Amino acid sequence: xxxxxxxxxxxxxxxxxxxxxxxxxxxxxxxxxxxxxxxxxxxxxxxxxxxxxxxxxxxxxxxxxxxxxxxxxxxxxxxxxxxxxxxxxxxxxxxxxxxxxxxxxxxxxxxxxxxxxxxxxxxxxxxxxxxxxxxxxxx
Amino acid sequence: xxxxxxxxxxxxxxxxxxxxxxxxxxxxxxxxxxxxxxxxxxxxxxxxxxxxxxxxxxxxxxxxxxxxxxxxxxxxxxxxxxxxxxxxxxxxxxxxxxxxxxxxxxxxxxxxxxxxxxxxxxxxxxxxxxxxxxxxxxxxxxxxxxxxxxxxxxxxxxxxxxxxxxxxxxxxxxxxxxxxxxxxxxxxxxxxxxxxxxxxxxxxxxxxxxxxxxxxxxxxxxxxxxxxxxxxxxxxxxxxxxxxxxxxxxxxxxxxxxxxxxxxxxxxxxxxxxxxxxxxxxxxxxxxxxxxxxxxxxxxxxxxxxxxxxxxxxxxxxxxxxxxxxxxxxxxxxxxxxxxxxxxxxxxxxx
Amino acid sequence: xxxxxxxxxxxxxxxxxxxxxxxxxxxxxxxxxxxxxxxxxxxxxxxxxxxxxxxxxxxxxxxxxxxxxxxxxxxxxxxxxxxxxxxxxxxxxxxxxxxxxxxxxxxxxxxxxxxxxxxxxxxxxxxxxxxxxxxxxxxxxxxxxxxxxxxxxxxxxxxxxxxxxxxxxxxxxxxxxxxxxxxxxxxxxxxxxxxxxxxxxxxxxxxxxxxxxxxxxxxxxxxxxxxxxxxxxxxxxxxxxxxxxxxxxxxxxxxxxxxxxxxxxxxxxxxxxxxxxxxxxxxxxxxxxxxxxxxxxxxxxxxxxxxxxxxxxxx
Numbered sequence: 001x002x003x004x005x006x007x008x009x010x011x012x013x014x015x016x017x018x019x020x021x022x023x024x025x026x027x028x029x030x031x032x033x034x035x036x037x038x039x040x041x042x043x044x045x046x047x048x049x050x051x052x053x054x055x056x057x058x059x060x061x062x063x064x065x066x067x068x069x070x071x072x073x074x075x076x077x078x079x080x081x082x083x084x085x086x087x088x089x090x091x092x093x094x095x096x097x098x099x100x101x102x103x104x105x106x107x108x109x110x111x112x113x114x115x116x117x118x119x120x121x122x123x124x125x126x127x128x129x130x131x132x133x134x135x136x137x138x139x
Numbered sequence: 140x141x142x143x144x145x146x147x148x149x150x151x152x153x154x155x156x157x158x159x160x161x162x163x164x165x166x167x168x169x170x171x172x173x174x175x176x177x178x179x180x181x182x183x184x185x186x187x188x189x190x191x192x193x194x195x196x197x198x199x200x201x202x203x204x205x206x207x208x209x210x211x212x213x214x215x216x217x218x219x220x221x222x223x224x225x226x227x228x229x230x231x232x233x234x235x236x237x238x239x240x241x242x243x244x245x246x247x248x249x250x251x252x253x254x255x256x257x258x259x260x261x262x263x264x265x266x267x268x269x270x271x272x273x274x275x276x277x278x279x280x281x282x283x284x285x286x287x288x289x290x291x292x293x294x295x296x297x298x299x300x301x302x303x304x305x306x307x308x309x310x311x312x313x314x315x316x317x318x319x320x321x322x323x324x325x326x327x328x329x330x331x332x333x334x335x336x337x338x339x340x341x342x343x344x345x346x347x348x349x350x351x352x353x354x355x356x357x358x359x360x361x362x363x364x365x366x367x368x369x370x371x372x373x374x375x376x377x378x379x380x381x382x383x384x385x386x387x388x389x390x391x392x393x394x395x396x397x398x399x400x401x402x403x404x405x406x407x408x409x410x411x412x413x414x415x416x417x418x419x420x421x422x423x424x425x426x427x428x429x430x431x432x433x434x435x436x437x438x439x440x441x442x443x444x445x446x447x448x449x450x451x452x453x454x455x456x457x458x459x460x461x462x463x464x465x466x467x468x469x470x471x472x473x474x475x476x477x478x479x480x481x482x483x484x485x486x487x488x489x490x
Numbered sequence: 491x492x493x494x495x496x497x498x499x500x501x502x503x504x505x506x507x508x509x510x511x512x513x514x515x516x517x518x519x520x521x522x523x524x525x526x527x528x529x530x531x532x533x534x535x536x537x538x539x540x541x542x543x544x545x546x547x548x549x550x551x552x553x554x555x556x557x558x559x560x561x562x563x564x565x566x567x568x569x570x571x572x573x574x575x576x577x578x579x580x581x582x583x584x585x586x587x588x589x590x591x592x593x594x595x596x597x598x599x600x601x602x603x604x605x606x607x608x609x610x611x612x613x614x615x616x617x618x619x620x621x622x623x624x625x626x627x628x629x630x631x632x633x634x635x636x637x638x639x640x641x642x643x644x645x646x647x648x649x650x651x652x653x654x655x656x657x658x659x660x661x662x663x664x665x666x667x668x669x670x671x672x673x674x675x676x677x678x679x680x681x682x683x684x685x686x687x688x689x690x691x692x693x694x695x696x697x698x699x700x701x702x703x704x705x706x707x708x709x710x711x712x713x714x715x716x717x718x719x720x721x722x723x724x725x726x727x728x729x730x731x732x733x734x735x736x737x738x739x740x741x742x743x744x745x746x747x748x749x750x751x752x753x754x755x756x757x758x759x760x761x762x763x764x765x766x767x768x769x770x771x772x773x774x775x776x777x778x779x780x781x782x783x784x785x786x787x788x789x790x791x792x793x794x795x796x797x798x799x800x801x802x803x804x805x
Contacts, residue, residue: 095737135737
């Protein structure tokens with residue numbers, strides 16, 4: 001198991017965290033390559049379907065990151081996302097998805113360092129939890 | 140297949156039942172009713188597991204023994220480095236000899252109705268036909284029918300033999316086994332049942348007794364002469380279909396519903412083509428690629444289900460209705476849509 | 491509750507006669523014991539067939555949307571507590587206008603769980619009648635009287651909103667609401683389990699599922715023109731009885747009801763396989779209550795929790 005590396009599907013808001021990932025890259029910061037980034041227009045666009053689909057297709061963790069409260073490009077999208085995600089995380093645990101597989105963060109496009117930090121944290125947490133199989137639709 | 144001569148009846152002592160089933164399990168994959176909480180269901184019997192014949196009927200019909208809800212037809216590989224990539228290969232399946240022990244006569248008769256669809260001179264469904272032909276049906280006559288059973292007026296009956304290879308009749312300490320086909324004869328040998336008896340009269344009286352126990356009836360005599368368009372446009376559908384929530388319970392529980400949908404599932408480089416039961420109650424059943432749906436409303440879909448069973452089928456096959464009167468849809472429907480009521484309404488409808 | 495029926499008929503007749511509504515949505519006697527069939531009444535003839543008893547567990551609010559695409563007429567609807575809360579849901583979700591409805595409120599004393607009653611008896615039940623707090627079960631050669639309180643649907647036994655929330659006319663005086671009810675005992679029990687055990691629990695729970703979608707279709711909240719299970723580009727969930735697909739379906743179906751579910755129990759009572767599907771929705775209901783102090787369908791003036799936010803809610 002020691003050489004197992006988790007796959008983490010990462011949904012980043014176009015207006016902030018996606019930029020932060022970019023900044024982290026430009027600044028040559030180190031973070032693990034386990035994250036697969038999908039750009040979304042706003043965390044408010046997140047649907048529970050996306051998260052389950054990630055798990056069904058082999059993700060071991062899902063990380064959603066968007067703008068700080070108050071900074072949403074669309075004024076309030078991330079406020080809705082916050083509620084949706086809080087409820088989702090609790091429900092996912094009820095349905096057999098460990099809480100350490102789901103992560104939500106606020107990272108602005110200026111916070112490249114923070115992006116790398118959180119990425120490290122997320123990967124560490126998912127790695128600790130091990131491979132996810134409960135919602136994996138096997139071949 | 141019917142043996143044609145005076146039917147042979149053997150007596151099976153219940154004391155020897157366990158050993159007999161064990162004998163059978165050596166040459167057959169056995170399926171039978173098993174108790175599961177409040178209900179029975181058909182499943183493949185593991186070694187040493189007996190069919191529970193002290194039952195009324197299973198919650199879902201045994202059609203899945205021959206026609207599983209989800210069935211893989213082909214498998215393929217999309218990895219170009221592998222041999223035979225992009226080639227559809229038939230999924231391997233076990234079509235070895237199997238026997239269903241304790242199927243009710245209505246459910247066995249239902250296979251004959253479904254056969255008209257899956258096994259015709261022009262077209263044979265290989266999966267269904269192979270599985271059906273590999274199966275020997277050992278029926279269990281209904282001594283005590285339930286109040287939702289209406290088999291006698293649906294072209295069937297508690298001691299009905301069509302579709303069965305052997306009919307077991309529970310007579311207290313023993314079963315009578317009536318041998319109906321040569322398949323049944325073979326199973327008889329494998330089980331070692333050979334105590335021939337002359338029980339014709341006894342069976343006949345039990346049969347009559349059971350038939351009088353059927354208290355629910357439908358009238359189908361006028362369906363054939365009705366004009367399809369009249370029934371289709373009849374005003375009663377709005378009222379009949381109102382309660383329907385368009386779930387698939389009736390179609391999935393029904394022993395005679397045969398519709399399926401074919402789907403490809405691809406995961407990474409490996410894919411399967413499978414078929415799953417489908418239901419005319421779902422909007423997706425008829426949705427066109429263009430987005431147009433000819434049966435867009437719930438009422439249209441309810442009408443389709445009953446028109447198919449009670450009119451189109453009647454006209455197409457000239458062999459009764461597409462229903463054996465098992466009563467499952469009546470007792471499982473969440474909102475109590477009752478095929479008996481609808482059938483009688485259709486039968487007596489005058490424009 | 492059978493005493494309500496005369497009043498229901500009286501109100502219905504008057505509404506139709508005076509042209510206040512064009513149609514009444516209610517129940518008529520079913521053909522099986524403990525079953526009633528949702529129906530509509532447009533004429534005095536139809537009104538005669540209306541019934542009300544402890545077998546009206548199906549949520550009639552469901553019938554406002556399923557067919558309402560072209561339903562422009564004024565509708566009279568018979569509503570118990572949960573039905574009325576789902577009507578509120580429909581109104582705040584803009585599915586129907588309040589002034590299109592005349593709500594005949596029924597203070598509810600709970601519906602019986604027919605599965606529970608069937609499981610008590612070995613033999614087939616032929617007839618079930620009721621009197622006040624008693625349920626009388628008859629079959630060939632036997633009769634047994636059960637206490638209604640012992641055979642209530644599980645959601646009814648823990649119901650704290652038996653009286654309709656909105657109504658235009660009541661069929662009887664409001665009933666006393668149940669107090670000191672522990673609504674979430676079962677959810678807490680599951681919460682205390684380790685994740686693997688939860689997973690196993692739901693695996694067992696869903697093993698009987700045949701994907702007939704009765705739970706979804708009996709639910710008044712499920713009115714999407716195209717359900718996610720029917721979407722094909724992308725296809726979110728497979729169509730087979732693969733356990734992962736079944737699990738995905740139930741997960742997403744339940745989550746779709748988050749903050750909207752009134753625990754009316756229609757899903758559970760509709761399930762032909764006796765799956766306790768409320769096990770999913772109740773968790774969400776509990777969380778919505780704990781996180782946002784929200785109970786669905788209680789007010790026409792408040793937005794549901796996932797349709798609003800507060801700035802200062804901690805993340």
